[in-house]
Each structure stands twice: as structure tokens, then as C-alpha cells.
Amino acid sequence: MKVFLDANILVSVLNKEFPLFNHTARILSLAGQSHFHFYTSPICLAIAFYFASKKVSESKAKEKIFLLCKHVSIADADQRGVEKALSNKKINDLEDGFEYYAAERVDCSVILTENKEDFYFSEIEVLNSSEFIANKI
Template sequence: MRIFLDANVLVSVLNKEYPLFTYSSRILSLASHPNFEVYTSPLCLAIAFYFAEKKHGSVLAKQKMDLLCQHIKIAENSSKGVSDTLSNKKIHDFEDGLEYYAAYQKDCKCIITEDIEDFYFSNIEVLNCQEFFKQYLR
């Protein structure tokens, strides 16, 4: 199963934000499971780095990002994704549209985010960490 992690899930892992870390870290660990492919986008990584850098400083934030990127796959933010976001009248938040189309182009079956309502336009299943955990990892 291909899953896409939104920036807020990455931030919770990088910054050990409880209680979400309990679920988000276990979901991220699926990157080493043969039945899962875990994706995020360069945009999500940039957002996650921003918050990790604020909490841990540049050097440690880069180390954390390097470790993270060794384990997950990166879906592109492509020119087609930009065009699709701009032309989709349902999408009001450009960033969410870019993330959605990055996940869509990699055929992800689920977007995991703590801001489910941001993806109201999605044709991909959207779950928060706890819901994903209950539905797929019991």
C-alpha cells in the first residue's frame, strides 16, 4: 500500500510532539515494511524542516531530515501537479493541492494528515494518524 505523509505528520516525528508522536512514528516506521511504500513531497519536507530547525537548530534539523529521507520515498511536485492544482476549481489552498497531486501521481491509496478537512476535494482516502493506525495497523 502506498501512503502519503503530510507535513504535520513529519513535524510530529521530527519534533517528538506528543501525543501524536505515538502514532506518527509507528506509521513512519512502515517505510521498512514490505507491504507499504511511504511517500512525502519536497514541499512537505521543506515545511517539516522549517519547524525542526526552529526547535533544534540548523545542524540537528538537517541531520534529522537526512535520516528521514533515507527511509521514505519522495513524490515530485511536478509542473503537471501545479497545472492540475490551478485548474481544479474545488481546490482553494494551493499547498494542499500540490501535496494532493504529488500523492495522486504516485498512486498513493491514502493521505495521512492531522488536517483532514484540508483535503475535502480528495479522491484519495484521507485519514489522521490515529484513524490510519486503527484501520490498517491494529
């Protein structure tokens, strides 16, 4: 199963934000199993880096992102995806549109986010971390 990780999932893991961390860390621990393949985008990594660097130093935040990238693949936000996001009249927040089309490009079957309402336009299944644990593990 290919799962796209939204920035808020990454932030919760990098910053150990409780109580969400209990779910998100458990989910990311599945990265080594062949049944799950996790993706994120450069935009999500940049957002996660920003919030991690506010909690720890920039160098420590880079180390955390580097470690994370060993377990998560990067879904590119290419020109076609950007154009789709810009032309989709249902999408109000371009960041979410870019993330959505990055997930679509690599055939993710789930978008994992704590802000499900951000992906109201999604044709890909959208779950929060507790729903993912209950329904997919």
C-alpha cells in the first residue's frame, strides 16, 4: 500500500507532539515492512523542517529530516501536477493541491493527514492517523 504523508504527520513525529505522536510514530515504524510504502513531497519536508527547527536547532532539524528520508520516498511535484492544481476549480489551497497531485503521480491509495478537511476534493482515500491504524494495520 502506498501512503502519502502530509506535513502535519511529519511534524508530529519530528517534534514528538503528544498524543498524536503515539499514532504517527507507530505508523512510520511500518516503513520497513514490504506491505507499506510511504511517500511525502518536498513541500511537506520543508514545512516539517520549519517546525522542527523552531523546536531544535536547524542542524538538528536537518539531521531529523535526513533520517526520515531514509524511510520515506519523495513524490515530486512536477509541472503537470502544478498545472492540474492551478486549473482544478475545487482546490482553494494550492499547497494541498500540489501535495494531492504528487500523491496521485506515484499512485498512492491513501493520503494520511490530521486535517482531512484540507483534502475535501480528493478522489484518493483520506484518513487521519487513528483511522489508518484502525482500518489499515
